[in-house]
Amino acid sequence: MTADARPCVLVFAGLDPSGGAGLSADLQAVAGQGAHALTVCTALTVQDNDRVYGVQPVDAGMVLRQAQALINKCVxxxxxxxxxxxxxxALAMAEVIVRLRERQPELPVVLDPVLASGHGDLLSRDDAVQALAPLLSLATVITPNGPEARALSDATQPDAQAQALRARGCRHILITGGHSDGDEVVNRWYGPGPHAPSAAAMITGSAYHERPREWRWTRLAGEFHGSGCTLASAIAGQLALGVPTAVALENAQHYTYLALRDAYAIAEGQRIPLR
Known part of the structure; x- marks a missing residue:
């Protein structure tokens, strides 16, 4: 690779015509980390900055063809x-991941388990929870919000949710708190051991702490379109740069917070993060 080359993140996501979520958000957030997004379209959607009115999945064979063309050329x-x-x-994506990990066993995979839009609009033709099943065991980092963590685990408390997700193969679970009440948003990271390590522990290899690592962010006024996409893609971009997981999570959350703080309007309703 040349000196000016950027690391590439292979992105599987849907196309949002409003430009606030999906592939548009992913591309911008990955670029914001200094990496490059290779975008594979999984679904066409009919949506604005507030609501999803329709979803048309891309044929699984076409998803594979898009990905294959990219992985044949790009690292x-x-x-x-x-x-x-x-x-x-989902099965097609799992196939791609397995192929790539045959030669890159530690290739990081960030899964944003999107089950519905912020207003509850469904985003998959099939049962979304079941559709994610083949990908959970392949995920390096999974970033569910509170409702998604409950749906994926059948548990109500974050500790139990993380335990259930780890049992399904997820290594790092970052449960975000944007859907909860209060003046703060609390994001909880459960690492790959019995308890989540602190940032220093992950870097130095020291003993695990007894509780999950927590980040607390002042809750911002208003609603945002594509906040989850932004966070997950920023994490992927950081990991593509070779940043340790703890630092990647820290940096990506800070980046996302600033993007939401400086969000702009394109119409009434949810604002667009400034990525």
Missing amino acids: ISAIKIGITGSAAN
Whole structure:
């Protein structure tokens, strides 16, 4: 690779015509980390900055063809997954990950388990929870919000949710708190051991702390379109740069907070993060 080359993140996500979420958000957030997004479209959507009115999954064979053309040419440094569009697409993505890990066993995969829009609009033709099943065991980092963590685990408390997700193969679980009440948003990271390590522990290899690592962010006024996409893609971009997981999570959350703080309007309703 040349001196001016950027690490590439292979992104699987849907196309949002409003430009606030999906592939548009992923591309911008990955670029914001200094990496480059290779965007594979999994679904076409009919949506604005507030609501999703329709979803048309891309054929799974086409998803594979898009990805194959890219991995034949480019070195993949991380993978980010958003909406799958269908169970068949999830299987296609899993196939790509398995192929790549045959030669890159530690290739990081960030899974944003999008089950519905912020207003509850469905984003998959198939049962979204079941469609994610083949990908959970392949995820390096999974970034569910509170409702997604409950749906994926059938548990109500974050500790139990993380335990259930780890049992399904997820290595790092970052449960975000944007859907909870209060003046602060609390994000909780559960690492790959019995308890989540602190940032220093992950870097130095020292003993685990007894509780998950928590980040607390002042809650911002208003609602935002594509905040989850932004966070997951920023994490993937950081990991593609070779940043340790703890630092990647820290940097990506800081980047996302600033993007939401400086969000702008394109119409009434949810604002667009300034990525």
